[in-house]
Amino acid sequence: MNTTISALRPSGISTDKLHALVARERALYMQRNPKSQALATRAGAHLMFGVPLHWMSDWGTPFALQVASAQGAHLQDVDGHRLADFCLGDTGAMFGHAPAAVTAALQRQAALGLTTMLPNEDGAVVAELLAERFGLPQWQFAMTATDANRFVLRWMRAATGRKVLLVFNGCYHGTVSDVFVDLVDGQPVQRDSLLGQVHDLTQTTRVVEFNDLAALEAALAPGDVACVLAEPVMTNIGMVLPQPGFWEQAQALIKKHGAMLVMDETHTISSGPGGYARAHGLSPDAVVVGKPLGGGMPCAAYGFSAELAQRAVQAKRNAPPGHSGIGTTLTANLLAMAAMRATLSELMTAPTYVPLHALAGVLAQGLQELLASRHMPWCVTQVGARVEFQFCPVAPVNGTQAANAMDAELEHAIHLYLLNREVLITPFHNMMLICPDTRHDDVARLLQGMRDFLDECT
Template sequence: MTTGVDAGRLAALHQREVERFIAERPQSAAMFEHAKEHLHGGVPMSWMAKWPGPYPVFVQSAHGAHFTCVDGIDHVDLCLGDTGAMVGHSPDATVARVREQVERGITAMLPTADASVAAEELSRRFGLPQWQFTLSATDANRHVIRYARHVTGRAKVLVIDWCYHGTVDETFATLDGDQVVPRRGNIGAPVPPSETTVVVPFNDVPALERALATGEVACVLLEPAMTNIGIVLPDDGYHQALRRLTREHGTLLVMDETHTLCAGPGGCTAAWGLEPDVVVVGKTIGAGIPAGAFGFTSELSERIRRSVELEDIDVGGIGGTLAGNALSLAAVATTLTEVLMALMSPATTEADVDRHTEAFAECAGELFATQ
């Protein structure tokens, strides 16, 4: 089988770009070598070493859709901090509010007015009345799983094959035939995932029904559309079947909208009329300031209230010293109400995405045609 791609020419073009990268970024190279003395792998977080090129680019500043590296090169940023800066780097309104809040106080482990503003706006967008805040969507997913197990008395979590929900142990599982196994690359000796996790393929309603019928599943945790293996959209009727089956079997339905928030002001939950028990968000809600959140129904709120002892809440595995801090909530409240264009309709969002995608495809086609 031939692909029509000249492998030799592709290799030559790649080598040319590597040499150009090295020639243009000597300061990044020097900083990388120095960083390796005290940073494992030369980076503060291991993912930062995975970019193409012989070493990572070190950033000097970032604003909007661009960042400038320490070698003074302006980059058009198509990653935007893996959507942490989906609204653009350092939006003016959030920067101004964060600067003000830093001077007033960063954290006190007590609520601020911004917490209510942020929760009210999230409730308006997603239709869920009760909210809690964390430092990341990963933490939010962990807390939701704990609450789900607590109120249902069940041990297992159901996730989708090849899903991604942050560094949550229960979600690092995939299918090998009909066996639940650790996901490739999972670091550490994990608890056998079959003890904690049920895995089914996305859009497979019969598999979902069989799994829920055991009565062992506390919650189903999934994205409304899968985003970490490309975009996988739900089949017609899938979400309706998912909601019906989870209700029939007493299983909580959790939508992780961390990535799919870009579908509109209320993510896919609002755009598609979904009715989850819990919604998880993070990353972009704080414009890059660490923040996550989870919202849930009044019914679930009451179940939690009745079954959790307030005296032991700080050692119960929920929350954290810096979760819901004043700085994060100032960023979230401002980003949601001033930056993320809360009044924009899903239809307008979709039209803008289509327009920009077509323009990008046209520019990319012209670029590749000249190589």
Template structure:
């Protein structure tokens, strides 16, 4: 088993940082200008975590590539962290959005596209009723509100080291004594998450039952496979066990498919025949146009209709004036019907397998104690010798310094990975040559990193 030389890593990292800055003078100049009115020179604070001394500014993105302002072409394996999973600016989506722009962007009234989109989502995910938002975060918030309203309960159960957008209840982890504590850097938390949330480990049905046995849990909010702390796959029968426990203890089960849509056209839910009470998705289904949605069963729809007065329906904390706008609906209709198809996944999934095979070959060649995990059109490597079984194991396997180096090495060779993970996502526009470029780069990187003598 190869051992990582930290001094060597530091030297190589310094070299790559210098090479990055030398190759991107235009991005560096723009970052300096941007710092005058944007903290860190970025439009959102988390962008400062990209590797390198400044962010790469994009000039043009199309398909599975983008060109930065310094004229460098990049293979994009990040794809907006799923927002552009179907490729940058897919032609059917662009055409539909362009037509809608001249017909009205937002009116607070429905368009005919909404009928087609809701029908298509029902067919994909098996839930008959849908409402629309601008983000999956909004959809998660609304699902939680409905769950609390319908059950009369206050608590939400989430998995340890989960991520569900900026939902307050999900910024919680397990403390050393097994209690719920605020996640590190939970900025401006409105209340202690222990008041709203119970955290359980992924793949631990006994812990979930203990959390539900209190009788105060309104919703179990889950990704059917963890993706934001590294890919953690469910044990056989785990999701079915979650469903059974939710039913037994009267909690609503909410599947967040925002990332696990990579498992197929109907996400992990359809691929594995899961039966949530509610389902949330965003990002990818609009081809890059902001959108989100949540679906629910007939029973949930009936309970909502019986319990909310018409007079109060606009002030209940559900929705927003831009929700369901014409532009988003046009984008979703085109993307779902013409881009996010079964044929697209038949192209994408084998490429993800090829990417994973290439990464595993690179790992094996140097004897690194790392592992690759696959999930449909997505795959990821982590710094442990076996798959993580839960969120804590995945968290403990991370190495921020090493991750930053590997991402910067790739970026300097024209390949973009998903930030804060070692994750790659395939699109319908991704090619075998794109995957092979990563395989070659990754093998060279590891041979240099683990070189002896």
């Protein structure tokens, strides 16, 4: 019996078939993963939510999958399944799991010391390589991109003497509280999901839609914005590409009103060794990069233009002595610096990206052809080694459109279905990443899984 139009979701998926598939796939997952279930039960005794971090339980599975090892483009779970990994730690393992260059560097450094709260030669070399890659001359470090964004905001406010942050609706820059302000019916609203927040963020955070130049200028006009913090391509609400000419005009507006532009390249580093901004000729005042910078080792960095660095240094010198609120004791530890040096020297190089982008293009084209053959109202976007599909016929141009296209139930169903077929994609949205170890047969397995899913649910 054919599915009636009334039974279809906006994405073209049959709700009844989807529910039946999810029930079956959950049972299959439990059957396939008894050791993961046993470990998850054990963890539940002393780990809140049964996992080290609560969001590790948000994968749409009956219990968390437990990893035994990760190498290259594959994970091995405790039940012995070998998964083709297109999540890659949500970009943290963009150069593959346990890359040989980084592993060797960590082993060498571990014998020489782990952390000392003092610099070594690696710091100078890493800063030189970062300056070469990103075109910004002055650098500092952090443990995560969240920390880097938080530290940059402090520097920006100190350097400019301004308090207001401007972000784009639907953005995500780690767990920096300041960014969790959304537009609801055109009005700024503090995000309800932000736990434990006691200050009114709307007093110091302004939010506009991505690609809206008129709104951007209106928000900048009061002259109190310290900086605009943005991904050059929005990625955490699904992909939202800048419209042609948007960033060129936006940069001019930001400069006109005396604000700074900070580009968070943590995900868009998939565009090339200098990120999206470098690849597209943009000139931010500051750049943040995290996750893949250490080949999987926790570390991040942020760079400033010469002018901004001079203002930041002066602000520090003018401040009273004491704690600055910037940096942590373990930041720039010896292991992290060794990992960054190895990554920048041997992995984050132009030749590495060429095959990544090519294979990502094969994946993107394969998805587009599959969706067209099934007449699915979905779109596919590629940013370098990063590919995403969204449940809308035309790529969204702002966060509101991207959010309206999301379907959490469908996303979880796709993730679960692929996981049972030993393919892993990012669960919180439909992102797939190519690393140097990804092979054509991995892509073919992913495409076959998507083909089978659509055949069962449409």
